[in-house]
Structures are given as structure tokens and as C-alpha cells.
Amino acid sequence: MTEKTVKTAARKPSAASLTAEPFAMQSVEVPAAVREFAEKGVAQAKETYEKMKSAAEEATDVLEDTYESTRKGVVAFNLKAIDAVKANSDATFAFARDIVAVKSLSEAIELQTAFTRKAFEAMTAQAKEFQELASKLATESSAPMKDAFQKATKDFKSAA
Numbered sequence: 001m002t003e004k005t006v007k008t009a010a011r012k013p014s015a016a017s018l019t020a021e022p023f024a025m026q027s028v029e030v031p032a033a034v035r036e037f038a039e040k041g042v043a044q045a046k047e048t049y050e051k052m053k054s055a056a057e058e059a060t061d062v063l064e065d066t067y068e069s070t071r072k073g074v075v076a077f078n079l080k081a082i083d084a085v086k087a088n089s090d091a092t093f094a095f096a097r098d099i100v101a102v103k104s105l106s107e108a109i110e111l112q113t114a115f116t117r118k119a120f121e122a123m124t125a126q127a128k129e130f131q132e133l134a135s136k137l138a139t140e141s142s143a144p145m146k147d148a149f150q151k152a153t154k155d156f157k158s159a160a
Contacts, residue, residue, distance in 0.1 A: 058148065065144035073137030080133055084126045091119065 095115040102108045 062144045062148040066141060069144065070141040073140055077133050077137060080129060087122065091122065
């Protein structure tokens with residue numbers, strides 16, 4: 001054989017290499033320690049994911065509770081404001097009707113004094129009611145957040 005025919009024969013693929021998988025890899029045995037380490041890592045990742053998911057769901061529930069209690073409080077506050085405006089308007093129209101019907105200056109002054117006194121008393125009572133409503137709104141709106149914070153603090157202390 002000549003040198004040229006030997007090189008050509010060496011380059012030709014054998015029949016066995018044509019029937020094998022083109023991208024087949026040798027199977028490698030993973031050491032047990034590496035496998036155990038990987039399994040622990042996956043288990044920890046799943047556990048951490050579940051904890052984060054649970055915390056996110058709890059936070060969502062807290063926000064929903066906070067928004068709902070705030071909404072109810074704001075509605076009550078607004079209804080009280082509408083009632084106050086109606087009461088003040090009714091009192092003012094009644095005063096206007098009465099002042100038009102007076103016969104003397106002294107009667108007008110007496111009527112004006114009585115109206116001013118009643119208006120001041122009504123304003124004081126309304127301010128007290130608004131203060132109570134605002135305080136109740138603040139307390140009820142912050143209650144879910146406060147409870148969640150106390151729970152988180154308790155959980156943190158027990159975990160430490």
C-alpha cells in the first residue's frame with residue numbers, strides 16, 4: 001500500500017461509529033455526596049419558596065383588611081359630614097325664614113343671638129363627633145397592620 005491509501009483508510013468512519021448516537025455522552029456516576037447536597041439545596045429552595053408565598057399571601061390579606069376597614073370608616077365619616085351640612089343648612093334656612101318675619105330690631109337681635117349660640121353649640125358637637133370618627137377610623141384602619149406586625153415580631157422572637 002502506498003502512503004496515500006493508508007491516510008484515506010484512516011479517515012473513513014467505521015461501521016460501528018455510523019450506527020451510534022451522534023450526541024451520546026458517556027454516563028457519569030454522580031457521587032452520593034454531590035447528589036445529597038443537590039437534593040438538600042432543592043428542598044431548601046422549595047421550603048423558602050413556600051415561606052415566601054405564605055408571607056406574600058398574608059401581606060395581601062392584611063392589605064385587603066386594611067383597605068376594607070379604611071373604606072368603611074371613610075364612608076361613615078363622609079355620611080356624618082353630609083348630615084352635618086344638612087343640619088347646618090336647615091338651621092340657616094330656618095333662621096333666614098324667621099329673621100324675615102321679625103317686627104322689631106330687638107327681636108332681630110334676640111333671634112340672631114339665639115341662632116349664633118345654637119350654631120356654635122352644633123359646631124362644637126359636630127367637631128367632637130368628627131374627632132371620634134377620625135380616631136375610630138385611624139384605630140380600625142391600623143388594626144390589621146398592627147396585628148400583623150405583632151405576629152411577625154412574635155414569630156421572629158420564637159425563631160431566634
